[in-house]
Amino acid sequence: MSSNTCQSAYCNQGWSEVLTHMSPYGYANFGIAFGLGLSVVGAAWGIWLTGSSLVGAAVKAPRIRSKNLISVIFCEATAIYGVIMAIILANKVKKPEEALSTLSEDWDWAGYYYAGYGMFSSGLSVGLTNIASGVSVGIAGSSCAIGDAQDASLFVKILIVEIFASALGIFGIIVGIIQSNSCTFPVTAI
Template sequence: MSAADFVCYTQDYQGWKDIFYCIEPVSWAYMGVALSLGLSIIGAAWGIFITGTSLVGSAIKMPRIKSKNLISVIFCEAVAIYGVIIAIILQTRAGALIDNKAMYTDPKVYDESLFKAYAMFGAGLSVGLSNLFCGVCVGVTGAGCALADAQTPSTFVKILIIEIFGSALGLFGVIIGIIQAGKAQ
């Protein structure tokens, strides 16, 4: 019987740490995959919603801005792609956890697997949250870009540069997620 089995099945709980210790490491890893993918897609959808409504509303006044301002929607869609990339990376690492059968017999291997799973959970959470906020940021900036372009066409490029800076927040989240996922090898 491993140390994890002893703590988890004998009800010899010492506190909150034992509750987190007894949750299967693979569950933590797949929760990271789900958070990365789910929150990134929600951020992209929210940003597209914000940008799209302003774009359609502004296009009523100035039909010329429809095609030019679609780049704001593309920036929002990139946020979802960032989440998919990290989810694929985390999915392959989680598969390696499932294949490790020694985790159920050796307490040291169980602890190492739990550390890797927490790293994947943290990577998924940080990427998901950064992409959620990035999607909203790009959506609000894209909405402002559409409205400003309808009023004054010369402001389009200036606001688009600010939108690119907002989109870089999601890319920074992906870089941090790759670094965190690197701890799960």
């Protein structure tokens, strides 16, 4: 038998089968992981963009080093938004009060999946928003460092743009909190 042929009944099942049969707790935990992980990636990316320009521009104008560290702090805030959302979501995961062997048809299975999918979408929304926020703050922080090295009067003007870029992360966590408000795992039978 060649490796390309499959005699098993499992060969025709694809990713849709895997995704529809995954535990709601798995979806909830993946939402927590994506929210936290992608937020940290966004912060790291923004710090990398800002930091590399800051170090390069500080060669020409050493006075900008301490003043432009605020750009790094704005990038770090995106990681903190992810940590806050991960804590909120982790506190929503509850295990059922009764043993799994007693689960029957009267359990609210739709409620489990609703909570799992809701927590997954909430975490993914916050994570993706914080990647966008981290990169945009990093680009604005890079421009701020380079502009400040050329002309000190540009610092406050570009810093305002950076504050608006940081607001993306705040909007993301607000949307994530709204999404997660209705995500409650049932703990008893209906």
